[in-house]
Amino acid sequence: MKATHVVRTAGTGLTTNKMRSTLTVLGVVIGVASVIALLSIGRGTQVAITSNIQSMGTNLLFVGPGAVSQSGVRSAAGSAATLTMDDAAAIADSTAAPAVYAVAPQVQAGAQIVAGNQNTRTQVIGVTPEYSWVRNFPIERGDFVSASQVQRASLVVVLGNSVAQTLFGLQDPVGQPIRINGLQYEVIGVLKSKGGSGFGNSDDQVIAPITTVQRRLSNQRTTSGAKTVQQISIQVAGASQNEAAIQQVTAILQERHRIAPGQPDDFTVQSQQDMVQALQQSTSVFVIFLGAIAGISLLVGGIGIMNIMLVSVTERTREIGIRKSVGARRQDILLQFLVESATLSLLGGGIGILLGWGISRMIGGIRLNNATINTVMSLDILVLAVSVSAAIGLIFGLYPAYRAARLSPIDALRYE
Amino acid sequence: MIQLHGIVKTYQMDQIQVQALRNISCHIEKGEMVAIMGPSGCGKSTLMNILGCLDTPTSGHYSLDGVEVAMLSDSQLAEVRNKKIGFVFQKFNLLPRTSAVDNVRLPLLYGSDGNNGRKRALEALERVGLGQRAGHKPNQLSGGEQQRVAIARALVNNPSIILADEPTGNLDSRSSRDIMGLLSQLNRDDRITIVLVTHDAEVGSQAQRIISLRDGQIIGDSPVQNRKDGGI
Ligand SMILES: Nc1ncnc2c1ncn2[C@@H]1O[C@H](COP(=O)(O)OP(=O)(O)OP(=O)(O)O)[C@@H](O)[C@H]1O
Ligand SMILES: [Mg+2]
Numbered sequence: 001m002k003a004t005h006v007v008r009t010a011g012t013g014l015t016t017n018k019m020r021s022t023l024t025v026l027g028v029v030i031g032v033a034s035v036i037a038l039l040s041i042g043r044g045t046q047v048a049i050t051s052n053i054q055s056m057g058t059n060l061l062f063v064g065p066g067a068v069s070q071s072g073v074r075s076a077a078g079s080a081a082t083l084t085m086d087d088a089a090a091i092a093d094s095t096a097a098p099a100v101y102a103v104a105p106q107v108q109a110g111a112q113i114v115a116g117n118q119n120t121r122t123q124v125i126g127v128t129p130e131y132s133w134v135r136n137f138p139i140e141r142g143d144f145v146s147a148s149q150v151q152r153a154s155l156v157v158v159l160g161n162s163v164a165q166t167l168f169g170l171q172d173p174v175g176q177p178i179r180i181n182g183l184q185y186e187v188i189g190v191l192k193s194k195g196g197s198g199f200g201n202s203d204d205q206v207i208a209p210i211t212t213v214q215r216r217l218s219n220q221r222t223t224s225g226a227k228t229v230q231q232i233s234i235q236v237a238g239a240s241q242n243e244a245a246i247q248q249v250t251a252i253l254q255e256r257h258r259i260a261p262g263q264p265d266d267f268t269v270q271s272q273q274d275m276v277q278a279l280q281q282s283t284s285v286f287v288i289f290l291g292a293i294a295g296i297s298l299l300v301g302g303i304g305i306m307n308i309m310l311v312s313v314t315e316r317t318r319e320i321g322i323r324k325s326v327g328a329r330r331q332d333i334l335l336q337f338l339v340e341s342a343t344l345s346l347l348g349g350g351i352g353i354l355l356g357w358g359i360s361r362m363i364g365g366i367r368l369n370n371a372t373i374n375t376v377m378s379l380d381i382l383v384l385a386v387s388v389s390a391a392i393g394l395i396f397g398l399y400p401a402y403r404a405a406r407l408s409p410i411d412a413l414r415y416e
Numbered sequence: 417m418i419q420l421h422g423i424v425k426t427y428q429m430d431q432i433q434v435q436a437l438r439n440i441s442c443h444i445e446k447g448e449m450v451a452i453m454g455p456s457g458c459g460k461s462t463l464m465n466i467l468g469c470l471d472t473p474t475s476g477h478y479s480l481d482g483v484e485v486a487m488l489s490d491s492q493l494a495e496v497r498n499k500k501i502g503f504v505f506q507k508f509n510l511l512p513r514t515s516a517v518d519n520v521r522l523p524l525l526y527g528s529d530g531n532n533g534r535k536r537a538l539e540a541l542e543r544v545g546l547g548q549r550a551g552h553k554p555n556q557l558s559g560g561e562q563q564r565v566a567i568a569r570a571l572v573n574n575p576s577i578i579l580a581d582e583p584t585g586n587l588d589s590r591s592s593r594d595i596m597g598l599l600s601q602l603n604r605d606d607r608i609t610i611v612l613v614t615h616d617a618e619v620g621s622q623a624q625r626i627i628s629l630r631d632g633q634i635i636g637d638s639p640v641q642n643r644k645d646g647g648i
Binding site for chain 1: 451465468470471472490491492495497498499502505509511512513514518522523525526527569573
């Protein structure tokens with residue numbers, strides 16, 4: 001049989017049954033589009049979370065207070081007040097911890113901020129100047145907290161971008177006074193927006209010298225009476241020194257806190273990589289969940305195709321019988337059905353890609369109470385969606401034809 | 417040209433076996449016009465399907481033009497059905513929603529020469545007197561016209577044999593006469609061997625020879641005495 005005849009025969013096969021062809025294409029379209037849309041949401045969420053963590057800075061370790069055990073009762077991690085400014089200073093000492101490049105301790109407290117007749121409730125984070133570049137908080141206007149301001153515990157603040165907008169609107173806040181807990185502070189700068197979303201929106205915070213926050217807003221003390229810090233961010237000298245830095249920091253703190261060998265630490269050291277991994281693990285559950293929904297819709301699409309094929313199988317079996325009785329060979333029949341199914345699958349796959357892409361672009365960027373839906377399109381998503389649906393279309397389209405092509409012509413003609 | 421020897425066809429239905437054909441042997445020469453007659457269920461259609469290579473016997477030998485059919489592969493059988501044999505069914509078996517000319521053209525698509533296919537299909541339709549109905553779909557044609565389309569399809573590839581299983585079974589007497597006239601003409605003018613099945617004694621009498629079947633066996637095989645020539 002000539003190629004032109006194969007195409008013509010398949011073409012007439014499709015156009016003489018427009019309804020059946022349309023429904024089959026529709027099944028593939030729905031399957032492909034939903035897989036693409038859902039997977040792009042899953043991928044987008046993962047990418048957003050990863051870049052969120054990366055925007056904190058690079059090669060970071062986070063030291064936090066651990067659980068203390070008092071007379072055998074262990075309280076939750078982070079509940080203890082065990083870290084001090086001296087701990088931070090000891091880690092910064094380059095002889096004991098050569099793998100550590102920079103150290104940025106911080107304390108924080110929630111507070112009501114008032115400017116004129118505007119006010120907002122947010123976190124005030126007490127920091128040292130290193131915080132700006134260790135944690136990657138560049139300044140948009142004005143200045144960051146300086147070393148001398150930390151020393152004098154000055155009443156100055158740097159506003160996060162969205163706080164500045166809430167309190168001052170389009171006005172320039174630098175040089176303006178604000179009030180926190182009845183005390184007046186001067187705004188010395190505004191942070192650049194990170195456009196963060198979801199967990200820990202870094203635009204919604206206020207930065208002040210660490211000494212100021214310790215004196216005015218937080219009165220947490222260690223058991224020995226020293227002022228505490230809540231977290232120490234550490235920048236490691238290079239990605240390859242991550243493990244060394246963790247060991248050095250752990251050794252310094254164990255010695256300072258007099259932790260006997262074999263005893264549990266009263267602090268935790270976590271690397272940024274661990275956080276990325278942990279978060280990716282937890283989001284992969286979400287991605288798998290989305291994938292499962294997408295898989296179900298593919299399956300439903302496939303069952304739709306199969307249903308349509310089975311409904312038409314009697315008629316098509318008779319058609320195959322007629323064709324065989326006038327001289328069609330087994331491979332002629334299979335080729336015709338292969339071309340028909342491939343056409344439907346490709347058509348459905350193509351429309352499905354466009355539709356899925358469109359949906360993904362449309363819902364990408366939509367805000368749902370403070371969280372933004374992120375979507376990311378990538379080639380592997382497209383390839384997966386199209387190949388799975390094409391396979392479904394081909395299998396469900398070809399199987400009845402394969403069975404019928406093996407019948408003797410008379411059995412195919414008699415098929416009921 | 418057709419040689420049957422000891423043909424047996426058994427259908428297995430769950431527990432019981434149905435013996436549709438038991439030990440059929442006969443010869444049909446080139447250019448003959450043979451009618452197969454017999455009561456319903458005696459195995460006429462079963463025999464025709466085997467002759468048309470649409471079905472295979474359970475045992476026995478069938479040789480066509482000296483070739484043992486059982487030895488042919490699936491593709492070779494397809495070629496025999498395509499080139500050598502034209503089959504006319506009682507139920508027409510035309511493709512639905514497909515025009516008469518495209519139905520007639522079907523065997524040409526599966527043959528090697530499909531270039532002037534449409535022209536040849538139209539010529540075949542002319543020969544059965546349906547040149548004006550080329551664009552009609554089967555559901556826009558009468559029963560007699562559908563059967564003539566089926567005959568056009570059977571002869572479009574210039575077969576040496578036409579097998580017709582009750583070609584007039586669904587038609588009134590006038591259409592029957594048209595169809596029989598057509599078949600007689602093909603036999604007389606084109607020297608096409610024709611084997612047809614019929615219940616109708618008058619239809620049978622237009623053949624040269626009648627084979628009588630009963631319970632899957634040949635009980636009579638004789639030439640027609642005073643043959644009616646079915647001229648148009
Ligand atoms: N596919 C089948 N499965 C089982 N038995 C069958 C099958 N086809 C035919 N038979 C049986 O074989 C016998 C012969 O059937 P066949 O169709 O050849 O009869 P026939 O002579 O053509 O009858 P009619 O004149 O009614 O068309 C019948 O008894 C029938 O029941
Ligand atoms: Mg019959």
